[in-house]
Amino acid sequence: MKTTYILLFNLFFMATAIAQDTTRYIKTSTGYLMVLRQGDDIFKQLEAFAEKEKIPSASFSGFGFVNVTFGYFNRDTKKYEPKDFNNMELSGMNGSIAWQKGKVSLHTHGTVTGKDFSAFGGHILGGTVGTGSLEITIIVHPQRLERVFEEPLGANVLSLEEK
Template sequence: MKKFFYLSLLFLGGLITNVFAQTNAPDTAKRYIKTATGFFMVLRQGDDVLAHLENFAFKESIPSASYSGMGFVNAKFGFFNFKTKEYEPKEFNDVELASMSGSIAWQSGKASLHTHGTVTGKDFKAYGGHLLAATVGTGSVEITIIVHQQKLERIKEEPLGANVLNLGN
């Protein structure tokens, strides 16, 4: 009986060690590939959607781009209050990202994203607006990125108080 007990402990210890090693293993999964029109990105649970897009734009020296996506997220939307010049935020957790669209440009040497989206819950009600933050929930988020040849910049326009895409005019 003692032998069975020790063997069980040994097996359980190995099982726990294996699970621990898998959860602490470095994430080496590829996040995007090049396509004929740009890139295709697949993000996984826990990934910060907007941070991955910003890092991608910098790493690949993207002059400007448009993107669309879908998947499962925890999202924070904002409605721009033109009086206060700030976003009024609202969070939605464990929702399906039915649609996301946006653009990549540059501002002060950094990638500048402008992203909108629509999410739905189990009740099939849709909510959306300016996407301030999104983290991949269960499942994944798939994003198609179409690269443009022109480098575009965003400029803060007054008295509007918002960043606007400048087309060089």
């Protein structure tokens, strides 16, 4: 009998662990709440979510633990100059979800802090969840919005025209 209880407990524990690995977000009264885990690619998870849920456009904010690459947009070269920050606390992340040429297009900025409380921030080029988790609140907009490349600026800009 004791062996049966142990076996059932282990099966329940394994099923719970598997469920936690696959459930990354839930629907809420205001949109969605996403919780990412250590090692998750932040942009891949947001892009997969937007495609699966057929999100027309959205705004999001988040906080947690990350390894992140910021990019400073050099106006002269019209390219991002990247810099990596590892094992940081993401004190704030804001962004938008739109579409460009049939694919999800994210625009994300954030601020991270280190153990010495120094802060760094800017345009997020990519990142993964560090030790702990990352919580993201997503507010969906009813309009499908597109990003359009603007030549003089050399960057993608959110168009407010519905598609």
